[in-house]
Amino acid sequence: MPGEAGVAGWEVLRDAVLVQVPTAWLASVPPGALDGLVLAGPSPIADLHRRRLAGDRVLLVDRERYRRVEATAEAPFSHGADRLARYARLDSGTPPGSVDGDADADTDTNAVTGASAGADAGPPSLDTADPLDLDLAAQAHASAVLTPTGLIAAGDVETLRAALDAFERRRDERSVLTLPLGAGWLRPEWRPMLIKLLITAEGPKALALQESGDPFGRARSVPLLADLARTVPDLGIIRTDLAGVGAVALGAAFTAIGLTANHRHIPSPGGPPRATGRLEEPGVPVLVPAFLSFHGGRRLAVRLDPDSEAARCPCYACRPGLPLTRFVGAEAGQATAHNLAVLEMLVEELAMRPVGGARIRWWLGRCAEAYAQLQEFNGGEVSGRRLEEPAQLRQWAELRPV
Structure with a gap:
């Protein structure tokens, strides 16, 4: 299991089982839970700083851009309009946003043009990315930061390849490539290409799947997960459920299990399935x-x-x-x-x-x-x-x- 608290770099994630938690639920997780935390949401930096001081061993930052932006081959990554001034208060201990995330102040750029309001920028990529996330993560003693990858639609091989290539050119020891895959990537027609691309990709990768319910409830999805865990180097499974424990048991590098149901997969547009008409509601x-x-x-x-x-x-x-x-x-x-x-x-x-x-x-x-x-x-x-x-x-x- 992971080593000493405060060690920066993605290698500290190896063999880790983390809790993926939205910042609004952070108080529900005691310091030292499992092997550490993935802080999910638009503005987790100040919360991360406090959790490091509280003694959490491994801390990962996920800005969840895939919930708002779809990736393209020209622009696989999405960057918000954050500026350092917004976070200058971190040094004085003042949070940069609300506990639930300052979504309005952290507006995403256009996934295709990379432009935000009042900005003149090229398409977002790791080559042109504002290094703000990495710098702030280091300041707050994060172990690593997940790249702001947009959602990769099922079967969009060109965009998946673009994200892998861009990360390989510019990866940093503190960064992990987020691979948020749309519903349908687990269908039989896309599985061979998915395995082929991921096996040859270098560097740490964090796979998350979009689905209205359990992505690994699909037919033959668990055998695919087992194949990925055994064969893809440096692969983590995030935003998941007990499938993550199984993945690590079979050889995956790390996992992050969602504290809430919505953080055990990437929710599909339109929300959860409709009620089934059973006599009682399921409850928590x-x-x-x-x-x-x-x-x-x-x-x-x-x-x-x-x-x-x-x-x-x-x-x-x-x-x-x-x-x-x-x-x-x-x-x-x-x-x-x-x-x-x-x-x-x-x-x-x-x-x-x-x-x-x-x-x-x-x-x-x-x-x-x-x-x-x-x-x-x-x-x-x-x-x-x-x-x-x-x-x-x-x-x-x-x-x-x-």
């Missing part, structure tokens, strides 16, 4: 260790027996013996602490095993056991009380070591 996502998957707190309260084995959790947030059926009403806010505690347990289990076959067997075995327990639970319930069996978990359970 709760990570169930026995089933190795997230389930809505309200559904757990209705469908899970609080005295059952599945409802018991050994994490420090649930001791002594608090059931997983409690995350409703006033108790719903405690789900974040529980989820982080379960992730801590998984990361500790991962770290206990050497890189290679031992980790792979552990992860695939855990998934197979969890899926079997979930199926057994559902087998004893009437249809209206069954819990969802995630397609991603089923794919992990069926995957075989190479």
Whole structure:
């Protein structure tokens, strides 16, 4: 797992399992959570500085430009209209924006022309980029900064290649190439080209996927993730869920697991799927260790027996013996602490095993056991009380070591 706090450069990310957290939720994450944080949002620099002082080991900056700008081959990167004067207050300890991000003051340039209001600039690229992000990240002791890559539409091979080439020309030891891929890149027709391009690309890369739900719930998406983790050098998986733990177990360089549901993938335009008409709303996502998957707190309260084995959790947030059926009403806010505690347990289990076959067997075995327990639970319930069996978990359970 990662080393000493304050070490700059992307290599400190190697083997790290991080929490990806929007700045508005930062207070929900205690210092020292997992291996560190990815601070997500337009203006995270002052928050990053405070978290470094609080003792977080690894800190990564993600400006999330891919949520607002689509990349093109001419302009794969997008840069805001930030200027150093906006951040001069950092030295005096005054945050440069609100806790939730100063979106209006951090307006993106045009993805094609690179021009912002009142500016005369060429297309944004790493060759012409204002080095402000890297300079401020160093000042605030960030470990690394994710490039401001726009969203790369599914099948847009030219733009993906342009981003990889530009980063290879100008990469810095503190920078990581963000690869935010649009929904559809995991379809069979694009998979061979995706693997081919990423295998030959040099430097650290952080893959994030756009989808309305779980990107790795698509058919045969987990085997693709396994292939990427095993074969692509210096590849990280960010803005994800437990798929990130599996990716690191299979050889990925690092991962970042979203604290909120929207930070476990890049949301698709139009928002989440419409309600299914089920009797109760799902509620806050709760990570169930026995089933190795997230389930809505309200559904757990209705469908899970609080005295059952599945409802018991050994994490420090649930001791002594608090059931997983409690995350409703006033108790719903405690789900974040529980989820982080379960992730801590998984990361500790991962770290206990050497890189290679031992980790792979552990992860695939855990998934197979969890899926079997979930199926057994559902087998004893009437249809209206069954819990969802995630397609991603089923794919992990069926995957075989190479």
